[in-house]
Amino acid sequence: MYALVTGASRGIGRALALLLARRGYDLLLVARSEDQLTALAQEIGTTHQRQAHVLALDLAAPGAAETVAAWARQQTDQLAVLVNNAGYGLWGRFETLSLAEQQNMLQLNMALPVALTHLLLPALHQVPRAYVLNVASTAAYQAVPSLALYAASKAFLLSFSRGLRYELKATNVSVTCLSPGATTTSFADRAGMGAELQATANKVSMTPEAVAEAAVAGLLAGEAEVVPGVLNKVSAGLTSFVPKGIVEKIAAGIYEKYL
Template identity: 45%
Template sequence: MSYALITGAAKGIGRAIAIELAQQKRGLILIDIDERQLLETAQYIRDKYYVDIVTIVQDLSAQDAVANIFSRTQWYHNYLNIVINNAGYGLNAPFAQLNIEEQLNIVDVNIKAQLRLAHAFIPILNRFSQSYLLNVGSTTCYQSVPYLSVYAASKAFVMSFTRSLRYELKASSVSVSCLVPGATDTAFVTRAGMAAYTLKTAERFNMSPQTVAKVAVKGMFKSKAEIIPGFSNKLNAYLTRWVPKILVERIAANIYRPREQRREVGQTVITQY
């Protein structure tokens, strides 16, 4: 049995991808910071698809997170040919109003953890005649997004890094892809502290995690460089290359500008998905 490692697997897109791969009878190594939901997800998949599942409760912002994951998955390295860097989160508020440590934590999870996981597991993936590394970005990678600035910048990093890594590994057995979802019906927007107006706007374009996961898995196995689910997201990726940046930023700012005075600004609980 081959195995797939998925971060941020307890809910949302990560959970949906885990289910897609379980349908193919692949073993799963599921990682998340939320122990209760992680265990619930694992039990649901075991009961329905009868596949082997390993769960690791881990805060990916911790310095030793990847070393711990690598050590705990050692037995599975001869079977692990898929690694999916899905965990990530953002905070919706003016940069200067948010606690800097919270914003640095976004960098730790969205960027540093992805780098460490890729660096640690590429030698493992190289053992196979065909293997896959999927990094999860966001359509925000194509533009600057005021009031979601650190998150959008982190996803721009993910896209640039993934494409560069893909080129470096093109002669190897490791296929590197970037999933670029847009608005998805997950808990991400509420955890980011988004206002009611922003939530309502996002609902117009929401895709289900299950739909995104199907496109993601299919695109990964086809070795696509960028996997963009949904026509509106593809259109957004295309248009932002040609529309003046100041106009794109103005539109994004209008969507994400906080319209409610929220006491919790700067006190948002860190969550990985």
């Protein structure tokens, strides 16, 4: 059986790929960096004795989902896991951030997982048991000033995951949404966050490996949502009870003061 992981070259995607290999899956690895993908594939082969095929591709480019789906079908007819992990954030006020870059982020965070899931569901239905893991964020549970579109894109992914999960409940495909909090990855650098904000996030960050362990356990158990870490579970849960205005004020106090 194969697992396809987008954004597999680093961070949570890399950790998920390694853990799935350890669980006995062969891998289809997709990201922009061919060197990092090749190194990961070699590690998977050496450490876990699993096959790993790589596709270096800009996943925000037009037609990327179709390219990935066609490539995946060429590699195997035993696709059992789809991990939609590719994505990034942009930190700053909506009106001052580049519109083009924000649209690029929305393409990667929302349009790509929707298209890829739609294109690969027929393949997933061909195996006895299959899984879709959509990687969102604890930002999906609230509006976040200065990460407004990023949080909105992850809220979309969470809602899409839950709706699709219900539609597929009588089938062989289980859908899970992973919503990690701060994680020791390159997210903050890519988002353009300053050193002070990065230092604050690092105080409560989880490792990609710990996030991946929780994600794969929840995925294979058929859970609807996985929020790794006690602090993240509590903060995500509180957003259902605390008035939205207060939640937004707290989030703004964390992120906007460093702008």
